[in-house]
Amino acid sequence: MRLTGVIRVAALLFVLGATWLFVRTYFDTQRKVISLRSWLGSSTDLPKAQPPRNKCELKKSCPKNSFAFRISSGAANVVGPSMCFENTILMSGVKNNIGRGLNIALVNGTTGQLLKTDSFDMYSGDIKELLNFLKAIEGGIIVIVATYDDPATKLNDEARTLLTGLGSSYASKLAFRDNWIFIGAKGLQVKSPYEQYLKNDAAKNKYEGWPEILEMEGCIPRKMD
Template structure:
């Protein structure tokens, strides 16, 4: 077997293990029941001949039972705003007129999938205290979706970064000026979330003039079982 083949197998196994860890600990403090690995992975839906199956949020693969489909797209430079889809509902987008420069956040009920709140926080010239108050008020069992737009980090202080880390983020501590960031975590999560992408602002690799290319992330997040 070629080395590249071995590396691909290892990457798949690592992804499965990380996701299972997330499933097994997700909302543990809120009393989530265990979910079997088989039910989490689920079975693939076979498309009917001549018919293309449309999965929730336009994702490439269907989600198993007892999970929600999601897709998060960051902003593109300071021109195109971010968007979020959760359980086949567009919860945040420029068309809905609920996005803004900085950090865009959607809160979703972890059991029902119902949208609770959306907010945008200007991290270039805004007041970080508004973000701190928002994060501290998140209740246990809430799914948190985050997408950056333009500049997500100039006003981000250590306290805010710590609060994001407590939601499961691995990259909030190193988020910098004009970086791109998409993240899905949860209040009560004991381990790091596998649902996160971070791209640094680097003039050598930036796709746009002064900004990195946009990020897009899709996946399935388990429901919080009562």
């Protein structure tokens, strides 16, 4: 083979080798860049900042010097009531501290501290237990009430008067299997705005023999010393 032929072959091999090396290096670099982007994720894949959760899962946060609350009545005789106050569950089926009838929680109106919870069977229980409980409530205490199943069979005039004295507009009307949720306090000069009532009406009941569940949320002004 002539020398010029050897040189041409060598040059061709060199060009092919250089081209192969360039192509390999380029695509390896591209592959690394793609992998890096994939690992980091594009801007649209980055987790979005979640809005801060309000106390008791309220739709809006409560202003300063107020307490957040969310309460619900029982649903028929199947699902019990629930009370959340300042992001703490006071009473619920999960806490196993609810019962048929009237479920009541007492909270310090200044500090928001839970003082006591109890339930009173208004179908076959002793009304004296409820009367003693209501009579012992002192001024400055927030009273939260939620019904479950039947709240009124044993409810007498004295008990209704005591509940009315806490600011209720519907305690005097409460009847068999009605639904009722209420927040009041002893010595209120006006009726409480935190109250909902639904009458047991066979023509309108959501459940067979019981009205639908009641739910209420909002902010209660803190009692200032």
